Amino acid sequence: MKQLGRLEKIDPREVWPNEAWDFTPWLRDNIQELSEALGLDLEIVETEDVVGDFWVDMVGKDVGSGRPVVIENQLGPTDHDHLGKLLTYAAGKDAGVVIWVATDFRDEHRQALE
Incomplete structure (x- = not known):
């Protein structure tokens, strides 16, 4: 008989205190x-x-389509600062896919990306 676990909502900073040093390497190693x-x-x-004077969290590609991908991590709710970064990185890397990892998305930010 299989055992089922219980999902528990936690603050991601309890697991990854620093986005760049903790979460980004973990996500890179677990990109699947x-x-x-x-x-x-x-x-x-x-x-x-590097994208100009800025640093994009991750750059990759969608193997199926060959499209360049940029990934921006934000271990909190979305904000204008990260939206601006994501758009800058997408333009600088000519990305066909943008991925914004965040805990909560403001409707205005979701609409801007759509």
Whole structure:
């Protein structure tokens, strides 16, 4: 008989205190989890890559389509600062896919990306 676990909502900063040093490397090493959740075949090419004077969390590609991908991590609710970063990174890397990992999405930010 299989044992079932119990889901528990926690603050992601309890697991990954720092986005760049803790969460980004974990996500890079476990990218298949994000790939499955999104229905994409993601391959990470670079972490903490330069875009002008800024640093994008991850750059990769969707293997199925060959489209460049940028991933921005935010272990909290979405904000204008990260939206601006994501758009800057997408333009700088000519991304065909943008992925914003956050705990909660404001409707205005979701609409801006759509």
